[in-house]
Amino acid sequence: MSVTLSENAAKHVASFIDRRGKGYGIRLGVRTSGCSGMAYKLEFVDDTQDEDLVFESHGVKVVVDPKSLPYIDGTELDFVREGLNEGFKFNNPNVKDACGCGESFNV
Amino acid sequence: MALLQIAEPGMSTEPHRHRLAAGIDLGTTNSLVASVRNGIAVCLADEEGRTMLPSVVRYLADGGIVVGRTARAEQVSDPRNTIVSVKRFMGRGLKDVTHVESSPYDFVDAPGMVRLRTVQGIKSPVEVSAEVLKVLRDRAEAALGGELAGVVITVPAYFDDAQRQATKDAAKLAGLNVLRLLNEPTAAAVAYGLDNASEGIYAVYDLGGGTFDLSILKLSRGVFEVLSTNGDAALGGDDFDHRLFCWILDQADIEPPSSEDARRLQMKAREAKELLTVSEEAPIHVRLGSGEEVNLTITRAQFEEMTAHLVRKTLAPMRKALRDADLTPEDVKGVVMVGGATRMPRIQRSVAEFFGQEPLTNLDPDKVVALGAAIQANALAGNRKDEDDWLLLDVIPLSLGLETMGGLTEKIVPRNSTLPIARAQEFTTFKDGQTAMAFHVVQGERELVADCRSLARFELRGIPPMAAGAARIRVTFQVDADGLLSVSAREMSSRVEASVLVKPSYGLTDEEIAGMLREGVDRAGDDMLLRALREQQVEADRLLEATAQALAKDGDLLDDAERAAVGQAVESLREARNGTDHRLVKQRIDALARATDEFAARRMDRGVRSALAGHKVDEIEL
16 A cells, blocks of 8 residues: 655655745545545645554655545656646546546546 | 645645636736745746746737737837837826837827827727736646636835726736735735745835835734835836936937837847946947947946936935834844846945845845735635735825815825725814815825825715704725725715715826925925914804804894904904914904903803793703
8 A cells, every 4th residue: 555756746845845944745635525526635744643644755755644545545646747837646546537627536 | 637736734625626826026127927836936937938028018010919028029120019118107197208208109198098009009008018917817827727816916016096007907908807906015025024934124125127116014923014115116227228328329429319229229228237237347239220330338337327326316215214114224124125126236235235234135036026926816815724814014105184174184094004994084064054065085295285186076965954063074084905095974963975986097106206205294394384374264264254143143232332342353353364373363363252252141141031031940941
């Protein structure tokens, strides 16, 4: 069971945390909402909860709550550029279908 | 596929509900757009990685419009249809425009705001600015991957209502929703204050392409308060270029140049200025349209000497802003430098000398305003946690008030009040049975209305007839967060109401504001005497009127000698009232009051008797 960052994603997360001035790591998770059932959550982490699972990927702490893990297990978070836009992308093997926007998905 | 950004803890948004917000620095020379991404404010770049968009718009004969670097490069070949520094014309009339004679544009005078005749017809500065904003909007929407929910656009602190309104209109034309207009120095403080989290008094020295703003700000516990602002809306880096341009004309002995040559020389002047920031001398080589070559070299010392008066011009607003905030240079904890022109070593030296410390330059002076605007936009769009909530307070540059009897100004909202603000004051009627009241809203520091600036007039009608002084009319002044004023008047018993929204279509220049402030101080003594005189004159008129009425009604209560004595007191008061000695007016008012004491007592007796006539004592309730 694990969730990882691509090298490029890790580099960007580390630099964002550095410029933000604080932060333990990054939290990946899901919430039940959105047009296809589930939506991704991507947040800075200041405090971890007892039940949180912590992975380390390219030197960055990746925090996942146990309820989210089944939905995103095996995910690699990548950082990509599309035209002028750039940002993070979940490469999630559990996804059966996603809404066109990619912000919400179904397992 | 949308790309995700990292949110603050607990702040992940629902899918499709990201409130994309951006900050826009709509500059005289360059414009930028910035946004908070992954918790950090960043300037958004175009396809070639450049963040600065030259605020230059070129109208092509085929109907096309070119904005930015390309347009700037084409200035020389098509000066008339290539509009630069359009911000200087926003909300301005033709008479406010400086350097008209060396400007290549075909100005069209129009009520409220000057227009420019181009190959695509007559364009207003609002339309030209909207073209710049559209490019920034497209860039932001491409970079953020969605439609912008709202933007914060920065304006110089001294922009008046007309200029602010013009900026908002340009945004609307560009399809942008303006969350807030933000003063540029305040935006810079947001960028520094929040990023560095340091508390205390700061000065923001903003020398942009066309405007100079000096603001004194107080940062404490995440709350930003602008203590005072001052500046010069007609001073900027362009003036340094212009000075150098004139020097080139003079040195090379060029007769009034063609507009193409003028553009070419202006561009060379700017390049030389920028080079002198890093090097001790700069060569100027230009081939004119006539084939003639100009070969000059300018040293930094020469340049600093010819622009020393421009640097000096920034000192007076610095002193005034400090004085207004009741501070000395030693109280200032840090000085923030904003605007590309602050890269000039002479500017940094002069600021360092004035404040006795090296100014802060750790953020890029060209980007700092846009970054602050982005942070503010992000907060206003609701993308921050409540606990991080912070307020942003701006001030009004000139006092707002009403004209009262005798042409005097009654200040309702004092200058440097923080925005938004609402102030109310009660006024009353001057004459018996008065049913209407005229209100004259003025702006300025002087005691006499004639010396202040008239903003608006309105009338309140339908006041129930009452004795003079009995009506209670509550006048409320409200200035919103964008600095726009609304004034309402309400008669408290009948609740009749009238109001006016002040959006002057024609603004004050900063020189006028500075001049008005200066006069307010210089003439304080004269104004005080004048006010005292006017006040006594108003009182004299009131007493003369009351006495005349009383004599007409109850004159029979006086014998001839008594009537003569009152008549004499009336005459001598009338004479003093038309003079200039307020003390004498006061004396004569007192004398007339004494001379009519007995008369007043008898009138009261008669009044009481007539009220009691025909009633038994026990019918009178005491």
